[in-house]
Amino acid sequence: MRTIDLIFSGVYLTVLLIAFTQIGDLREISAASFTSAKLFPQLVLGLGLVMGVIETLRTLFLPSPADEGIGFRQTLAMTFRPRRMLLLALFVIYLAAIKPLGFLIATGIFCFATIALLTPRVTPVSLVIAALVSVCTLALIYQLLVVYLQAFLP
Amino acid sequence: MYDLMLQGAAHVFQPWTLFAIFCGVTGGLVIGSIPGLTSTMAIALMVPLTYAMEIEFAIPLLMGVYCGAISGGLVGAILLNIPGTPASAGTCLDGYPMAAKGQATRALGLAVYSSMIGGVLSGLALVLIAPTLAKVALSFGPWEYFALVVFTFTCISAMSSKGRAVKAFMAAFIGLALALVGLDEASGQTRLTFGFTAFESGFYELPALIGLYAIPQLLADTDDIGRSATMIKINYKLREFMGTFREVMSRKRDLGRSTFLGIVIGILPGVGPGLSNIVAYSQAKRASSQPEKFGTGELPESVMSPEAANNASMGGALIPMLTLGIPGDASTLMMLGAFMLHGIDPGPLLFRDHGDIVWVVFIAFFVAFAFCTLVYHFFIPLTVKAISVPRQYVIPVLLILCTVGCYALNNRMFDVYCFLGFGLLGYFLHIARVPVLPVILGLILGPMAEEQLSLALAFGQGSVLPFVTRPISGTILLISILSLVLPPILGRRRRRKAVEPA
Numbered sequence: 036m037r038t039i040d041l042i043f044s045g046v047y048l049t050v051l052l053i054a055f056t057q058i059g060d061l062r063e064i065s066a067a068s069f070t071s072a073k074l075f076p077q078l079v080l081g082l083g084l085v086m087g088v089i090e091t092l093r094t095l096f097l098p099s100p101a102d103e104g105i106g107f108r109q110t111l112a113m114t115f116r117p118r119r120m121l122l123l124a125l126f127v128i129y130l131a132a133i134k135p136l137g138f139l140i141a142t143g144i145f146c147f148a149t150i151a152l153l154t155p156r157v158t159p160v161s162l163v164i165a166a167l168v169s170v171c172t173l174a175l176i177y178q179l180l181v182v183y184l185q186a187f188l189p
Numbered sequence: 190m191y192d193l194m195l196q197g198a199a200h201v202f203q204p205w206t207l208f209a210i211f212c213g214v215t216g217g218l219v220i221g222s223i224p225g226l227t228s229t230m231a232i233a234l235m236v237p238l239t240y241a242m243e244i245e246f247a248i249p250l251l252m253g254v255y256c257g258a259i260s261g262g263l264v265g266a267i268l269l270n271i272p273g274t275p276a277s278a279g280t281c282l283d284g285y286p287m288a289a290k291g292q293a294t295r296a297l298g299l300a301v302y303s304s305m306i307g308g309v310l311s312g313l314a315l316v317l318i319a320p321t322l323a324k325v326a327l328s329f330g331p332w333e334y335f336a337l338v339v340f341t342f343t344c345i346s347a348m349s350s351k352g353r354a355v356k357a358f359m360a361a362f363i364g365l366a367l368a369l370v371g372l373d374e375a376s377g378q379t380r381l382t383f384g385f386t387a388f389e390s391g392f393y394e395l396p397a398l399i400g401l402y403a404i405p406q407l408l409a410d411t412d413d414i415g416r417s418a419t420m421i422k423i424n425y426k427l428r429e430f431m432g433t434f435r436e437v438m439s440r441k442r443d444l445g446r447s448t449f450l451g452i453v454i455g456i457l458p459g460v461g462p463g464l465s466n467i468v469a470y471s472q473a474k475r476a477s478s479q480p481e482k483f484g485t486g487e488l489p490e491s492v493m494s495p496e497a498a499n500n501a502s503m504g505g506a507l508i509p510m511l512t513l514g515i516p517g518d519a520s521t522l523m524m525l526g527a528f529m530l531h532g533i534d535p536g537p538l539l540f541r542d543h544g545d546i547v548w549v550v551f552i553a554f555f556v557a558f559a560f561c562t563l564v565y566h567f568f569i570p571l572t573v574k575a576i577s578v579p580r581q582y583v584i585p586v587l588l589i590l591c592t593v594g595c596y597a598l599n600n601r602m603f604d605v606y607c608f609l610g611f612g613l614l615g616y617f618l619h620i621a622r623v624p625v626l627p628v629i630l631g632l633i634l635g636p637m638a639e640e641q642l643s644l645a646l647a648f649g650q651g652s653v654l655p656f657v658t659r660p661i662s663g664t665i666l667l668i669s670i671l672s673l674v675l676p677p678i679l680g681r682r683r684r685r686k687a688v689e690p691a
Contacts, residue, residue: 043621049358054366054381061378072376075639076369076648083362088687090355118411126588130605140587149585151561155415164582176593184241189596189605 037094038130044091055080118153125149134175138188142176143169190320190544197548200245201556209246210553213253214560215568220254220573221261223583224271224413228258228462230406232523233399234587236291236530237594244546249553251527256308256557259503260565263300263496264572267292268421269445276502279404279495285421287484293423299489300496301565304498306437307448308558311504314452315511316551318599319540323512326537331644332655334513337664341458341515343669345627354673356623363614364631365638367392374601375643375652387603395526396595396608398629402519404593405614405619407584414580425569436489441471443490443498444497451498455505458515458630462499462506469498504554511535511547514637519626525633530598 058076064187105113129145136144149163180186201207213235220231231254239247262277267284280300287296297469329337342361346354370381371391382388437444447469454465473494474483483491506517507524514536516522528535533543540547565572595608649655658665 039621042622045615046617047363051362051366054369057381057383058369061373061376061380063376072373072378074240075642076380078642079362079365079369079635083359083366086355086358086362090359093355110620114616116412118414119408122408122411122584122588127609130592130602130609132604133605145583146589149588150581153411153414153581153584154579159336168582168586172589176589180593180597184238184597186241186597187600189602 039110040094041091042093044087048084048087048091051080051083055084075176122149122154125152132187139173139177142174193544194548194552196545199519200545200549201249206246206249207556209250210253210556211560213250213255213295214257214557216559217254217257217259218564218572219257221258221274222264222572222575223578224265224269226410226583226587227274227402227519228255228262228276228405228465229402229519229523231255231258231585232520232527232592233402234594236270236523236527237395237399237597238590239527240530240597242285244528244533245549247527247531248546248549249556250672251524251551253560254552254555255503255524256500256554256561257564259499259520260301260304260308260561261572262499263304264297267296267300267492267578268423268573269576274462276466276499277495278463279466279499280492282470282495283486283488286484287492288421288423288486290486292486293421294425295433296427296434296486296492297423297565297569298430299437299492301430301442301562302434302437303447303493303497304500305558305562306444307341307451308500308503308561309555310448311452311455311501312551312554312558314501315504315505315507315554317682319508319512319547319551322508323537325542326512327541329537329661330659331641331648332659332662333665334641335511335638336646336656336662336669337458337515338340338634338641340665340669340672341630341634342627343672345624346673347629349624351620353624356621357627360618360623360625361627361631364628364633365635366386366631367397367628368632368635368639383687392607393598394633395598397521397611397632398526399591399619400608400611400627401596401615401629403587405607405615405625407588408616409619410580410584413604414520420573420577421568423573425573427566430566430569431446433489437493440490440493443476446472446476447494447497448501451501452505454498455502456508458509458517462502462518465498465502465530466495469494472550500558507550507554511550512537515634516630519629522626522629522633522681575596578679587617620643 055077058073058080061072063072125145125148129141130142134151146169147165150168154161180188190271217228217231220226221228232251235251235254237538239250251614259276262272262274263280263284266272266277266280267288267456270281270285272281284296284300304446342358345657346357349357370388372379372389379389450469450472451465472489473490474480476492477483477488479488482488502518506521509515510518510521510525514525514534525535533539535545591608592605595604596602598604618625618628645655655662656666
């Protein structure tokens with residue numbers, strides 16, 4: 036966890052530092068005002084940076100809590116587990132496909148493909164169930180949102 | 190007050206509203222009983238769908254989901270030894286051993302009845318405390334509100350596990366920094382938009398909330414696909430189930446203590462049922478004359494205490510949410526989002542300007558618990574089936590519902606992309622073991638903190654002294670500092686005592 040903690044602190048400090056420099060470009064509301072356009076943002080980002088530095092020092096110089104004895108490789112393996120990445124990839128493709136394909140078609144394909152690909156052993160029965168779940172989901176969404184709530188679909 | 194109560198009752202006791210609460214409870218129970226799907230997720234799914242509904246209809250529905258989902262966790266905890274929600278983690282410790290001894294119905298009965306009693310008592314606390322606190326809160330100025338926000342964040346880090354307090358603070362600052370994005374109304378300047386016009390309106394809270402909670406959870410849930418947990422078979426008999434009510438009522442002291450603990454922990458900002466059930470369990474063990482029997486599934490109080498406490502936390506968590514606009518836990522944070530979605534800002538003014546809505550919440554809370562009890566009597570086999578639904582069918586459906594819900598808020602794809610973006614951020618935080626709740630609290634409370642700080646400085650002519658000289662804000666800030674400083678000092682002293690030879 037130590038390496039992950041350091042990566043997290045590094046990303047955190049970089050992002051907050053960039054934000055801090057951006058906030059410096061803000062103009063003041065007026066010279067006579069008691070409040071400042073920069074005060075709260077700089078307070079938040081400044082204190083955030085201090086916390087980041089404390090956490091980095093803590094990670095570097097203090098022992099990790101006993102329950103965090105997971106190694107970097109294990110964490111990476113857990114992060115990029117094939118099923119997790121498959122679901123994420125399918126979801127990103129689904130969002131990208133909504134506009135060109137239309138919501139209902141994209142949703143139907145996404146639902147069916149996700150169930151079929153996530154199922155441990157694909158059999159004809161599991162494919163039929165995947166198709167049924169997809170159709171029922173579409174029917175539920177259409178009935179609930181379009182017919183009942185009269186909301187717009189993507 | 191009675192007029193408002195009657196108005197609230199008139200809203201709730203409509204056939205369709207009652208039906209909505211019933212559906213909410215049933216849906217919440219089903220989602221809550223599936224391990225890995227929390228009450229927060231259940232409410233997150235429902236909140237955007239209520240956008241087109243009247244608030245008098247939407248709030249009871251969400252209360253039903255809230256009560257059902259928190260209560261639903263007990264089924265998985267008792268029959269699978271996997272808590273359906275973190276709120277039922279303590280129930281596993283004795284509920285599962287009791288069920289394994291062939292007393293599954295007894296374990297479920299004890300858990301259900303103590304849940305309901307804890308919930309109803311916390312509802313009474315809500316009705317009694319909330320209006321009084323709201324009256325007190327009416328006298329709060331910007332100094333007090335700012336101090337409360339500070340207290341909320343210190344509370345979260347104080348409740349974090351050892352070595353994680355700084356991470357909890359960092360998470361809060363991430364949320365506060367995200368809240369800065371967009372147009373600053375006071376100065377008319379855009380902040381942290383990096384030239385993207387889409388960011389000028391800032392991040393809408395709900396896609397952020399749903400993304401941060403749902404995507405990391407659903408990604409992690411894919412690990413359970415194909416895994417079959419051994420579920421204890423249950424020969425459900427209604428008479429045997431109802432017979433446990435007497436056993437529950439014979440343990441009034443345990444019920445009272447756990448309920449009290451649940452309410453108090455629920456009121457504390459940022460912590461809720463997830464903590465209260467563990468604390469109640471350990472307190473019940475400490476108070477028991479047979480502590481050695483805890484963990485064996487013999488004592489009824491060992492199942493009752495965590496369940497009474499987690500449901501009692503629900504009423505407790507609603508108190509700061511309704512009166513101060515500060516959520517007690519992640520689920521009430523979603524409820525706060527629901528109020529904001531319908532154009533109502535919870536806080537003391539809610540009691541003055543929308544008293545009938547407050548009573549809708551109160552009455553719907555009790556009705557939801559009544560339905561919950563009823564549903565449990567007759568639908569235990571249904572919830573048992575819900576636990577065993579293969580995860581590969583649930584995950585895509587939930588992702589689709591989240592997507593549709595996020596889009597329906599403003600009819601723009603930008604919110605859906607924000608949902609994905611926040612989901613990826615949540616996943617990164619999940620991997621780095623950084624709590625997500627402070628991020629969301631920062632995002633929601635950030636604008637309030639900024640506004641109150643600006644007002645306080647303007648009223649105080651630039652002086653920060655009123656923060657400490659005003660009695661209430663000074664006291665809140667003092668408690669905040671103590672909550673930060675005391676736990677490490679006490680912990681060190683306790684460790685030193687343990688090391689010293691007797």
